[in-house]
Amino acid sequence: MTLDTVLDGTAAVFMLVGGLMSLAAGIGLVRFPDLHSRMHAATKPQVLGLLMLVLSAAIMWRSWSWVAIALLAWGLMILTAPVSAHVVGRAGYRTKHMRADLLADDELASAVDRLSRQRGVRREVKDD
């Protein structure tokens, strides 16, 4: 067992984990009931799956110069995924794209009620 075999095996395992993360995202997108739980599923290939595939590619290249660019791709995803998740989640909460009956505790509802009562922006609709 040489070093090449070990590195190839490690890259293969990382590749499989990345593929499993994408499959988990797909199953979560299909199976989960509302927007925010689907967002929870959709971030799996963004962070961990992409990291696994980037590491796999970097191991297979065996070159340090391309590893920096591969990690740049992953770093861009790390930087931009919270921004898009925040904006999408806020838009989903404001437009009631969620199922409040599935929540254990909605801590944001009191703040939203207070603000909408003060400024009168929009009456938040309670699903009774």
Add this chain to the structure above:
Amino acid sequence: MTLLDYSYWITQFLLALGVLCAVYRVYKGPSVLDRVISVDVILIIVGSVMLVEMAYSGSTDYILFVVVTAVIGFLGAVAIARYVAVRQPDSEDLIRRTEEQARALTDEPASEPETPKSPWGSGALPHGGTLLEDESTSWFAALARSGFVPKRKQDDDATEPPPGSSPDGPDDGTDNKPGPGGAQ
């Protein structure tokens, strides 16, 4: 076949399954935000396919496409989410107000105006525009049927604040619906 070959084909199969699930959610998704996150997932999986292909063949041809994929998915999601966050309360208030006006004029039950024309076209609405059967927007249908009368601006705010008192309030009751580009 070595272990890497098996891993390559199994991973591509798993990525294809993930893409198919995300495409199903884009097709079925009840709101535009579900479609946004599904398209985001599809874009990331396309980048993942490129990464797997590069790792298998040992080439570095597509790495810049992976970088561009990360940035493009972020921009699209933010743009569409901002658009939904700004637009949808306005459109809901407009729809609610026009429904109330139509019901006051014609004294009909609200069965017919349940298919409103949204500013982003009828493609964003489920089931061809009928908001009845969908679980994530059924509160809107229930509200439209409940006979909730929004108060005007000249009524004072001793009671509950009116739902349609957006900052551009005085003209959106009489004016037409603005287009998707926003005529404000």
